[in-house]
Amino acid sequence: MIDSNTAKAEAIGVAPPPAMREWRLDGLAISASMLCLIHCLVLPVAIAFLPALVAWADGGELFHIVMLAIAVPLSGGTLIAGWRRHGAVAPVAIGAVGLALLMAGLGYEGRALGTGLTVAGGLVLALAHVRNVQARHMANLAAW
Numbered sequence: 001m002i003d004s005n006t007a008k009a010e011a012i013g014v015a016p017p018p019a020m021r022e023w024r025l026d027g028l029a030i031s032a033s034m035l036c037l038i039h040c041l042v043l044p045v046a047i048a049f050l051p052a053l054v055a056w057a058d059g060g061e062l063f064h065i066v067m068l069a070i071a072v073p074l075s076g077g078t079l080i081a082g083w084r085r086h087g088a089v090a091p092v093a094i095g096a097v098g099l100a101l102l103m104a105g106l107g108y109e110g111r112a113l114g115t116g117l118t119v120a121g122g123l124v125l126a127l128a129h130v131r132n133v134q135a136r137h138m139a140n141l142a143a144w
Helices: 004-011 018-049 053-057 060-086 090-107 112-143
Strands: none
Touching: 018 060, 018 112, 060 090, 060 112, 090 112
């Protein structure tokens, strides 16, 4: 929820407070993880029913490399910034496991194991960001 001070700051072109920026980055990372999950689970089913989608929708290994290149700095930066703010190590550790699973999935690209590792990595990474948001809220409550 955006408070009136944040809305006013954005209206005049001032950067929102750090907590709001971090929440937005966590939200973006959670959304990216869910898009990855949808890509990994829905695309194979759609391709099975509509083979013409293969050429259009499957970016292959390059797609996964680009997504990993986005996920590592986005998730790593957001989770580390959260750790600096709230001090909880669990979101960073969970996020590291999620990123490792995503990287392992890239090694098995095109196989069922690769899909399984990628889906698991995306879910674990989303969980890490949810825990990061929870830890930030708990730290804010404790500081109040």
